[in-house]
Amino acid sequence: MAVRVSVGAAEIVALRDGEHPLDRAWHFPGVPAQAWEGQDGRPLNFGGYLVETDGKVVLVDTGWGPYLGPPGGLARPAALLEELAEAGYTPAEVDLVVFTHLHPDHVGWNLVLDPGQDPRPRFPNARYLVPRADWEHYRDLEHKHPNIVQQALPLEELGVLRLIEDGHRVTPSLRAVALPGHTPGHTGYALGDREAFLLGDLAHHPVVLRETGWAQRFDFDPEQAVATRERTLAELEDTGTLVAFGHFPHPGLGHVIRKEGRRAWLPW
Template sequence: MLPLMMNHPAGFTAFRSGEMEIFSVTDGEVIYEARCFAPGIPRTLLGNSPRHFILPHNILVLRFNNRVVMFDAGNGHYTAPEAGQLQFYLHAAGITPESVTDIILTHAHPDHINGLVGVGEQLMFPEARIHLSQAEYDFWVSESPDFSRSKNIPAALLQMQQHIKGILRVLDNRLQLFHSTDALLEGIHPVAAPGHTPGHTLFAINTGEEQFIHMADTCHENELLFHHPEWGTIFDIDFEQAAQTRQATLQELANNGKLVFGYHLPAPGFGKVIQGGDGFAWKPQ
């Protein structure tokens, strides 16, 4: 990809590949406690791992063929001022909320969907169709979702489910549900990657000149889970399945050498997965 402008201090970075403009727009950074990562692993095995993790939230935006396609929508007002900055930086990049035609959700965790709905249940992207996997939708709106394979606190999971269910209710007439075998839009193909959530989805994106992979929440940071994919997070709904998916995904990306975009990886989020010791490593581009 060729850089159009390298303007991260302004909250976005822009590239061009073929006829496609590609933006990485920040929603801000949020502090997460270290206990959220590698649950059950003795802290002595974590080496120099920090006491907390500062996670970026990178929003991928594509402009092509009279479409503006955004992947996920950030934290909204819930974590301001550290995050919830997406609207401001979209404007800085020359993208208005009204111009967004499609929003593709990698999954429905709050830090990916809260930015869709504002105070008073206002739709923040009023013209956008919102694409979400059928498996993801079915799980979160269920009357009795199965959290038995998560390492998070059951009460916290149930509270989160009710919050997500409320957001999806507001979005109902905007939602377009897809299966992992569907081609969503020209050049954008979903890849099922369950475990983190039941409908967690990666996307293969063809720009006309190359293909890159949006790997969503496969890894939340650029050290721990690359080195030890099996260690996981408390955010994984099915902990063991997420670990298996993470291992397989990182191995495939290391083997094929494709460019990768990560939602939580250091801005602007682009890099490659390489073999590193007994595990993997992140190589920023």
């Protein structure tokens, strides 16, 4: 179910596309099983966040989408569009689609692929904003994931792609913040004076707020990912900033706090 939170004059809606089981050894190959003791085994969440601010409707990431079944995608039909409707929005009302990064589980609803027809934007009135470093990296990659080929690369030819850099103002109050490491162009989106901060894949599980050195399987540059994670989480600790992690249990919203001398996750 879509979860809506007001942040000042803005609204954030967590949209769930689906989930699949977290295979700890596979996702965190360097972490021994006993290090997970006491952690629950909840599945990985997939989806996106809608931000309504400055009179604009912004969708941050579009999930796995409807075109990939197991083992690549979700175990059941993807639900992001239903959640969008449930939250009271049509695809035509989305003004901007922005991406934290170009991994296949973040681009899946970008385009409509009807058999025998050319792909067309799922959000017909939107511009699609992609961090430049990710666009260049994934465009030039030799082995591309089907979701990147089908859901990301056609954006350029369709004329709806815009490349953005660190500091780009998506709207006057929503700003791109480079958080590199998980991918070359991995980007967070900060609302206002960091009243809220969408952090993408800065962490994949709440335990990583404490264990910031745990590299995730898909961290492009693990050393940089760890450094970015540590610095960003330290800045956010006990500040009251509402943060969003797309892979944490739905809705993935909460606060970074210090509790009993350790950094921890306080779900919203």
